[in-house]
Amino acid sequence: MSKIAITGVTGQLGEMTARHLLELNVSAGDIIAVVRNLEKAKPLADLGLQIRYGDYEDEASMLAAFENVDKLLFISSPSLDNTHRIAQHARVVEAARDAKVGHIAYTSLAFPEKSALGLENLHLATEYAIRTTGIPYTFLRNGFYMDILVNPSLHGVIKSGEFVSASAGAKVNYVTRNDLALAAAIVLTGSGHECQTYELAHPHPFTYDEFVQILSEVSGKPVKHADLSSEQAYERLVATGIPEAAAAFMTQAIYPAIAAGQFSFASEDLVKLIGNRFTSVKAALEQFLGK
Ligand SMILES: NC(=O)c1ccc[n+]([C@@H]2O[C@H](COP(=O)([O-])OP(=O)(O)OC[C@H]3O[C@@H](n4cnc5c(N)ncnc54)[C@H](OP(=O)(O)O)[C@@H]3O)[C@@H](O)[C@H]2O)c1
Structure with a gap:
């Protein structure tokens, strides 16, 4: 079975996504929880997930965490300093490239080209960094949480x-975090999502x-x-x-x-991905x- 790694999995979106993967019959041992705080990962270990240490500040730790990973859900950093966040994200992307990850799904921002929220440059920069690797990607452009x-x-x-x-x-156009987590799990377990960009809004x-x-x-x-x-x-x-x-x-x-x-x-992408569970x-x- 293919191995799916999730960063930011001790956070709310990440844990919800891991739980949806389990509901979609991914076996717990095939889910790799990449965490910077091993103590916080205890509930994930109790679910049977493989726990690996990885900090966005430490590229070597991310490289080791991504060993033999087929699909990566890269959850954007919560740092409020967008310049620093770009550096963190670049480390994650470089580590994913060097570890030869097979597919990167990244939690971006909905409609960044039309956005003036102050977050668009970070997310577009990260999308372009991912494109430079040549690795198939899926940009999960998440709308604001409801x-x-x-x-x-x-x-x-x-x-x-x-x-x-x-x-x-x-x-x-707010949507629930749980719907976004379900969409991520569906992308990670489905096919045909390579090199696709989804605007996940209401x-x-x-x-x-x-x-x-x-x-x-x-x-x-x-x-x-x-x-x-x-x-x-x-x-x-x-x-x-x-x-x-x-x-x-x-x-x-x-x-x-x-x-x-x-x-x-508006976008239909989220409803197309998760159907009547919207x-x-x-x-x-x-x-x-x-x-
Ligand atoms: N769409 C929206 O409305 C919205 C709103 C807020 C944020 N966001 C973005 O979406 C992301 C996911 O949302 P969320 O609600 O799940 O956020 P969250 O609950 O704050 O989770 C953030 C995750 O990032 C991890 N993290 C932070 N710094 C890290 C580092 N240096 N190395 C490795 N992991 C690190 C945290 O680990 P710890 O548990 O160890 O802290 C946590 O697992 C956020 O990080 C942010 O980029 C989107």
């Missing part, structure tokens, strides 16, 4: 009956007005949408107990991007609220 919307702060939103944004009525981007309508329906409590200016939204979010840094991130980085249409692009906003809310 967690940015469906998270514990929703309990306060439901209680207050008001969802605050500064989205100027624009649409968002096929029907939705507005926050539509979101609160679904939230009201699922929660059984009426929630209205206050679509404010960035300044007003910041003040309102902080007043409702959102930490200042989180409120600033949302109102100074995320909402201006949403309002500028940066998250409005999680709608309603299903994500039902799962989150235990309905």
Whole structure:
């Protein structure tokens, strides 16, 4: 059987992908968990996965970890320093080339050519680095996780009956992390994905007005949408107990991007890969609220 290695597998997307691989009948011993913290890998070892040490800062460790790997799921580094991240990614790519990995699937960013989020250069640089190796690739251009919307702060939103944004009525194309993990597992176990680029975003981007309508329906409590200016939204979010840094991130980085249409692009690629297992906003809310 072919050996599938996953980096970043102690993280949320990586572990979900490993679990989907097991559900798709990949035997645990054929999954190689590449981890920088061996203690954190204990739950993965308990699942029967092969654990190998590999740190994006240490190319020799990645080279050793990739020995006899047929397919690699390279999960992008979470570092916030994009220049440093490019260096980390270059090490991983060089190690994959030198270890003669057969196929690299990389978790990129959806619609990077149209994006001005500040993440596009990192992901395009990594895609081009992978192309230089000549190794067959699959670019899993992941959309933003729906967690940015469906998270514990929703309990306060439901209680207050008001969802605050500064989205100027624009649409968002968020998808669940679990759907992205399933897509990665399907690519790693399927055929015909060599040298393909998938834009893994929502096929029907939705507005926050539509979101609160679904939230009201699922929660059984009426929630209205206050679509404010960035300044007003910041003040309102902080007043409702959102930490200042989180409120600033949302109102100074995320909402201006949403309002500028940066998250409005649609794609059928995710639905084509995972079919009727695609999680709608309603299903994500039902799962989150235990309905
Ligand atoms: N699409 C989106 O909305 C979105 C949002 C946030 C991030 N992302 C990107 O998607 C990736 C996966 O998301 P996630 O939610 O699974 O992130 P996560 O839970 O933070 O997982 C990140 C993984 O990267 C590993 N890692 C960090 N530094 C490393 C290093 N120097 N060497 C080797 N491994 C290292 C972490 O290992 P430890 O467990 O040892 O820390 C962890 O396993 C993120 O890393 C980030 O690039 C996407």
